[in-house]
Amino acid sequence: MSGEQNQVEIKFRLTDGSDIGPKNYPVATSVATLKENLIAQWPREKESGPRTVKDIKLISAGRILENNRTVGDCKSPLCDIPGGVTTVHVVVQPPPTEKEKKLLNDPKQNNCGCVIL
Secondary structure, three states, X not given: OOHHHHEEEEEEEOOOOOEEEEEEEEXXXXXXXXXXXXXXXXXXXXXXXXXXXXXXXEEEOOEXXXXXXXXXXXOOHHHHXXXXXXXXXXXXXXXXXXXXXXXXXXXXXXXXXXXXX
């Protein structure tokens, strides 16, 4: 196998349409490591950047990529196009507001709205 086959070129598409990358990653790179690299490369001028790996969801070919998977596990057939760049969409979950934190921590809250008769 050549070195190019052991690499995937990925660019990260942010919700505002801008991109980070492209950059080559070994197929053995975990999705969690991709997220850590993305946090390190996040443009400082952008508001609401992710703080932790848990704040980010990566989506490729319509699938949410799980942290314990590798880039190679997540490759879609579209990645096999010679010279092709894989676009991974980035969704940043905003930190919970103070009100949301209170609701999550209050065991008396009935968050589902169900009524049992």
